[in-house]
Amino acid sequence: MDLRSPAIWWIKRDLRLADNEAVTAASRHDQALAVYVVELDIWGAPDASALQLNAVRRALSELRVGIRARGGELMVLRGTLPAAFDSLRTQYRFTAIYAEEETGLHWGYQRDQRVRAWARRQGVSLTEFPHAGVIRRLPSRVQRKAIWDGRMSAPCFSAPERLSAAPAVIRAARATELPTFRECGFVKPEFALQRVDESSATRVLSSFLHRRAAxxxxxxSSPARARQTGSRLSVHLAWGTISLRTVVQATRAHLADIRGDRSExxxxxxxxxxxxxxxxxxxxxxxxxxxxEPEMEFRALNAAFRQLPYQDDPALFAAWYEGRTGMPMVDACMRSFQATGFLNFRMRAMLISCACHLLDLSWRxxxxxxxxxxxxxxxxxxxxxxxxxxxVVGINTIRIYNPAKQLTDHDPDCAFVRRWIPELCDFSAAQIIAHAVGESDDSLGDYPAPVVKYSARSRVARSVLYRTKAGTAAREEAQRVLDLHGSRLRSKK
Ligand SMILES: Cc1cc2nc3c(=O)[nH]c(=O)nc-3n(C[C@H](O)[C@H](O)[C@H](O)COP(=O)(O)OP(=O)(O)OC[C@H]3O[C@@H](n4cnc5c(N)ncnc54)[C@H](O)[C@@H]3O)c2cc1C
Structure with a gap:
């Protein structure tokens, strides 16, 4: 690679300078431009939202400051790829692209294929670095743990000292604006969201390891407490404002520091x-x-579960998505998720279980x-x-969450439920729990009666799932799924 030729760091879900192989590699070139492309087709996809764009905007805003401090600039392009790269090359004749491998849905995959083909045609070298411990073309699951351990133990890359390009390119890049909600077809979220940028990620990790982790x-497990006691690093790991390796190494270092400490x-x-x-x-x-197995975006991993019948009733979908099922824990979790962009693992799982098992909505x-x-x-x-x-994976225990039990276990005083369901504010915890456990046919003031009964619906769902799982086809498929995707660690998920 000729390091005198201009390069770009194509920013994807790696919105950081520290421990980022792509930016480190680009910075070795005499000229290296940081490029983010606002891909309107990707932001228009059915899984994209203003919450996600909010994270990207914040992270880019801080990145821009860090890049400028290193003598460089962030160029924000707009359009589709590879057309946006094509037009950039008319003013900045880069011959190398450095980026992170992305494991996305089919539109991201197709975009990457187009960029690779374009780069080949243009004679531009495209080097992609692994995302955390995900292994492209993994020969066998058996090797995954050793490769993962090797990656997580390798030294982290420092943030580059210098990133610069010719003054005319820097000027052009400086004039480009961060993506806006409007151009991506979103309305700016009104509520306060978790801050997503590299400095916040470092602070969140430190506060977790030194204070909150105890x-x-x-x-x-509690939807209210997990906001403080969970690490809250998911948003940073998802957008790459911190590397997984940094988190793993800091955790191990902290464990080593407290090894001999006998305090409770x-x-x-x-x-x-x-x-x-x-x-x-x-x-x-x-x-x-x-x-x-990218096809799992469209079909159940276990083939035997692909033909399961679902009603997919639009009214029940709306009740679920808008938090109006009449099941207090389900509705409070959904409303808080919609309002803050965060929910703990157990309650995310309960919401899917409720949708698929109780409301008969398909996972698709x-x-x-x-x-x-x-x-x-x-x-x-x-x-x-x-x-x-x-x-529908067929290798795990089938779990149908009882929302009333989740309420009594994880919000016994109903403080969380009342916070998110104002209609229930004037009712006591005893009344709310009695309504939930008793599967009452009556509404509670303005709050509706449950749209379905847990006892009846869970029985039906359990019988369908167990019957399917016990069939020969499902068992054979389960072996294939285990061989290809099963964890080789001995821990429960
Ligand atoms: C249906 C469903 C969808 C989910 N979708 C996402 C998603 O799109 N993005 C996402 O980051 N998490 C997802 N999760 C996993 C989990 O709910 C969140 O990672 C977790 O709640 C984030 O909180 P935390 O950072 O405080 O997690 P912590 O408990 O502090 O965990 C630390 C990190 O480990 C990872 N992690 C934790 N639990 C899981 C898990 N069960 N599976 C995989 N990784 C895990 C996350 O990166 C997390 O930040 C989903 C869970 C369910 C049930």
């Missing part, structure tokens, strides 16, 4: 951090599934709309988890 294990606090901290570390593995474990029907309400949306985790919670 309560991690006890707190992550340190014991709780150690147990929590080990549990947290397992989830960092899951991050890539689930992304790897979509990487290895809810996949994209559910993605839109997640500020931390990451296709690999999202598609895998949606299928898993819908019970």
């Amino acid at each position: 309560d991690y294990r006890d707190g992550i 606090e340190a014991k709780r901290m150690r147990a929590s951090l080990r549990s947290f570390e397992r989830r960092l593995h899951w991050h890539d474990h689930f992304c790897q599934r979509l990487e290895d 029907r809810v996949l994209y709309p559910y993605a839109r309400i997640m500020a931390d949306y990451l296709p690999g985790i999202h598609v895998s988890q949606t299928q898993m919670q819908a019970g």
Whole structure:
């Protein structure tokens, strides 16, 4: 590679300067321009939303400051790819592109194919670096853990010291504006969202490791407490404002620091951090599934579950998505998710279980709309988890969440429910719980009676799922899914 020739760092979901191989490689060139493309076709896709654009805008805004401090500039292009690169080349004749590999849905995959073909035709070299521990063309699942461990233990890359291009290019780039909500067809979110940029990621990691993690294990099941006791790093890992390796190494270093400490606090901290570390593995474990079998965006991993019948009633979909099912825990979780872009794992799983098992909505029907309400949306985790919670993977225990039990277990004083469902403000916890547990046919003031009964619907769903799972076809497929996608770690998900 001729380092005297101009290069670009094509920014995708790697919105950071530290521990980023793509920007490090670009910075070795005499001229390196940071480029973000506002792809209107991708932002118009059914899984995209204002919450996600909000994250990208914030992260780009801080990146721009960091790039300028290194003598460079961020160029924001608009349009589709590769046309946007083609037109950039008329003013900046780059011959190398550095980017991160992205495990996305089919439109992202097709875009990457087009860019690769274009680069070949133009004689532009395109070098793509792995996203965290996801392995492209993984020969066998058995090798995954060793490769993952190797990547996570390798030294992190420092942020580059210098990134610069010719003054005319810098001037042109400086005049380009960050993506706007309007041009992407969104309305700016009105509520306060988690801040997503590189400096916030570092602060969130530090506050988690040194303070909040002690309560991690006890707190992550509760939708209210998990906002403080969870790491809250998902949005940063999803948009790449911090690398997974940085998080893994900081966690291990902190565990080593407190190794000899016999205090109760340190014991709780150690147990929590080990549990947290397992989830960092899951991050890539689930992304790897979509990487290895991209067709899972359209069809259940386990072929035997592809023909399951669903009613897909539009009225029930609307009740679910708008938080009007008459099941207080479901509605409070959905409304809080819609309003903040965040919900803890258990309650995300309960919402999918409610949609697919109780309301008879297919996982395909809810996949994209559910993605839109997640500020931390990451296709690999999202598609895998949606299928898993819908019970169509065939290798996990079938789990049908009882929303009333989740309420009594994780919000016994109904504070969370009352916060998000104003119609229930004037009712006592005892009244709300009695309504939920008793599956009352009556409304509670303005709050509706449940649109379905858990006891009846869960029985039907359980019988369909177990019958399907017990069939020969499902068992054979389960073996294939296990061989190709099963975890080789001995832990529960
Ligand atoms: C149906 C469904 C869809 C989901 N979609 C997404 C998504 O699009 N993006 C996303 O980041 N997470 C998704 N999750 C996983 C999980 O809910 C969130 O990662 C977690 O709630 C984020 O909170 P935290 O950062 O405080 O997590 P912590 O508990 O602190 O975990 C640390 C990190 O580990 C990873 N992680 C945690 N739990 C899981 C898991 N079960 N599977 C894979 N990785 C995990 C995340 O990157 C997380 O930030 C989904 C879960 C379900 C049930």
